[in-house]
Amino acid sequence: MAAPGTCAHSDDGNRDFCVLAERLTHDLACVLERPDLRVIAGGRRIGLDTALAGPFVVRADGMVVLGAPCLMAPACAPVVLRHALELARLIEAVPEDAVLAGLCAARTAALFAELDGPEGAPGPDWHADMAAANPPGIARLRQIWGELAPLQPPVAPECAGEGAFDRLAVRLEALWPLLGPAEKLMAEGGDARLAIDPATGLNHYGSSHRPRPWAVTYASSTASSVSERGFAGAEAARVRLVQGGLTGKGAEVRAGMVAEVRRRIAEHYGMTGAEGVVLAPSGTDCELYALALAMLGSGGHPVSNILLAPEETGSGVPLAAKGCHFANDTALGAQVEKGGLIAGFPAETLLLSVPLRRPDGAARTNVEIDRDCIELARRSWQAGRHVLLHRLDLSKTGLLAPGLEMLDRLADAARADGATVPDIVVDACQARLDPVRVRAYLDRGWMVMITGSKFFTGPPFCGALLLPENVAARLRGGGLPAGLAEYCHRAAWPEAPAAQVLPVGENVGLMLRWYAALAEMTALREIPRPVVRARLARFLTALEAAIDSDPDLRRLPVPHPARPPLADAWDDRGTILSFFVRDPLASSGEDFVPLALEPARALYRWLNADLSRVVPEGADRALAGLLCHVGQPVPLPHPMLRGGVAGALRLSAGARLVSGEPSHDGLVPDLRMDREIGDARRVLAKIGLILRYWETLAAADPVQTYAPLQAMDSGVPVTLP
Incomplete structure (x- = not known):
């Protein structure tokens, strides 16, 4: 975004105006530095004309000029600027369709206004029409265009004349579902947990699809807010979608982009053309797909699905592992009955589980876990059942099981008993392993579940199931369960006869989330493995020492992942640090009493909240x-x-810790890592502050917010110090 200080000429050429930084109010300057708007603006020139009565105008040369309303009411400026930037971009893409571009930009602006929360200034009446589920009628479109036309260069009379809006309405109808800001579209095609609460700016996970660089984030074991890098990746993909639709190539562009996502994931893991990638909204969907593929290789036998530590995987995984609906709605918006059997999945599927921990919470030994797995597998195939066995790499707290040697022997044991070779699926949804390890799993003929939303810090709800050649070949015969048509489109799967039961189309939200995650994956891949190892080791060593020295915390002992030797391996060390927090209301004594689950959840929320107005005087506000x-x-x-049960909180090292973020530009690596370590220590310090004022905070129960309270009140997000 060009600095506001550019001198330019007005359209009529009769007067000059010079936009000086000192004429901007502080609030308007902050709007121009919002991380989401800064990414969208790129290098576009932006000026301010105090004589312009309207909110903005896009000049013929592409410059955006903001009008006096933005200066007088900065709360309206974010929506105005977002509208202007969208309009400028679309006019450049389809100058011959400037009226349609203007209507499309207005819809994006109206939806952006809804996401920006209730604190913004009231918008024009057309916002409600353009934010609706269906486009307005032709007569209303003409009225709305009358308000929009002054915001952009004049169009030829025939473009907005008699009969033009009949054609425009038809085209707008087709484009309508694809129009909107990237942060809204990324919240679609998952489930209700992705929905953003306008009052807080956050979703169920306490994260945002807008960049949030002022927040200290080590949440990659659950979900992260999108970074500026990831947001730019999703935004660029969104623009391709809209421009494809405007030029009449929407279906072709969408299909090509889904194929591109699958190809780039395959390239990241060194996959061959004979292997396959299935896109999935979540790791739970991956579980469902793995079961369907195991059924195709079962020879007609019922499946025994052996799951490890269901309590340390996704909450819906046990249901999906039996072929049941795991929520009341699907990623494609179908309303279903949670727990009900999905069409095409047999009721005979048997779920077996192997715990990773003892009743007291201590980790079980690998020998015990391996013994249980092989015993359950043997009983299953001897009963005439096909086995689908999981390797968990890694659990929510960083555990890895069962062992490779046992799994490698499993096939020979099955053959010796005259049974079909078990299917193995690796739950690597945390993605805390080198791509070389994933390639090795595929070489063994094992399926691998991965996500872009955990270690890679992409948006939540972007997963994929990687298929080795022997499993991908199953798609050439048979058919997938019919009920999967409520969960995914055909384009999410490799092109094959078995996928013909699925509907044509694309999950646009999933696609955009993957483009955000791929931006992070690409950035990490550019860092040499020794550097990745060194940065992770430095951060983790410092943070382990900080946790261990804090009397209010108890680190959960987790063995380092047992992996085959790999030069400069960074994944042979745990990158999730789990710890219990002392209960401040427990009776004093030498024994450490941890927070139970519900108080731990409260602590988790309060960490992500601005408590400065709740803590008493004298506290570090x-x-x-x-x-x-x-x-x-x-x-x-x-x-x-x-x-x-206790609640163990987690601080995790994610990909951004290694590769940095755009907001870190200008910091040399050593200084950046020093800052990361300092930020992590501040998280621990805030835990201590919360414990000191626990009863005060419990009475207030403050909510999480996208930005600090002062910024939420004013509608103007903070800028980085």
């Missing part, structure tokens, strides 16, 4: 106001909570 996003508490048994 700067620290209280710091927004800290960490991993959601994991329910685990604890010997001091007999009959209940």
Whole structure:
């Protein structure tokens, strides 16, 4: 975005205006520096004309000129600027269709206004029409165009004349579902947990599809807010979608982009053309797809699905593992009955589970886990059942099981008993492993579940199931369960006869989320493996020491992942640090009593909230106001909570820790890592502050917000210090 200080000429050429930075109010200057708007603006020139009565005008040369209303009411400026930037971009893309471009830009602006929350200034009447589920009628479109026309260069009379709006309405109808800001579209095609609460600017996970660089974030074991890099990746993809639709190539462009996402994931993991990538909204959907593929290879036998530590995977995984609906709605918006059997999945599917922890919460030994897995598998195939066995790499707290040697022996054991070779699926949804490891799993003939939303810090709800050649070949015969048509489109799967039961189309929200994640994956891939290892080691060593030295915390002992040797491996060390927090209301004594699950969940929320207006005088209000996003508490048994479970919080090292963020530009790597370590220590310090004022905070129960409260009140987000 060009700095506001550019001198330019007005359209009539009769007067000059010079936009000086000092004439901008502080609030308007902050709007121009919003991370989401800064990404969208790029290098576009933006000026301010105090004599312009309208909100803005896009000049013929592409310059955006903001009018006096933005100066007088900065709360309206974000929506005005977003509208102007969208309009300028679309006019450049289809100058011959400037009226349609103007209507499309207006819809994006109206939806952006809804996302920006209730604190913004009231918008024009047409906002409600253009934000509706269906486009307005032809007569109303003409009226709306009358208000929009002054915002852009004049169009030829025939473009907005008699009969033109009949054609425009038809084209707008086809484009309508694809129009909107990237942050809204990224919240679609998943489930209700992705929905943004306009009052807080956050979703169910306490994260945002807009960049949030002022927040301290180590939540990659659960979900992260999108970074400026990821947002730029999704925004560029969104623009391609809209421009494709405007030029009459929408279906072709969408199909090509889904194929591109699948191809780029395959390239990241060194996959061959004979292998396959299936896009999935979540790891839970991946579980459902893996079961369907195991059924295709079962020879007609019922499947025994052996799941490891269901309590340390997604909450819906046990249902999906039996072929049941795991929520009341699907990623494609179908309303279903949670727990009901999905059409095409047999009721005979048997779910078996192997715990990774003992009743007291201590981790079980690999020998015990391996023994249970092979015993359950043997009983299943001896009963005439096909086995689908999971390797968990890694759990929510960083556990890895069962062992490779046992899994490698499993096929020979099945053959010796005259049974079909078990299917293995690796749950690598945390993605905390080198791509070389994933390639090795595929070489063994095992399916692999991955996501772009955990270690890679892409938006939540972007997953994929990687298919080795032997499993991908199953799609050439048979058919997928018919009920999967409520979950995914045909384009999400490799082109094959088995996928013909699925509907034609694309999950646009999933596609955009993957483009955001791919931007992070690309950035990490450019960092040499020794550098990745060194940066992770430096951060984790410092943070482990900080947790261990804090009397209010107890780190959960987790063994380092046991992996085959790999030069300069960075994934042979745990990157999720789980810890219990002392209960401030427990009776004093030498014993450490951890927070139970529900209080731990409250602590998790308060960390991500601005507490500066809640803590009493004398408290460190700067620290209280710091927004800290960490991993959601994991329910685990604890010997001091007999009959209940504790909640273990998690601080995780994600890909952005290694590759940095655009907001880190100008910091040399050593200084940036120093800042990361300092930020992580501030998270621990805020935990201590919360414990000191626990009863005060419990009475107030403050909510999480996208930005600090002062910014939420004014509608103007903070800028980085």
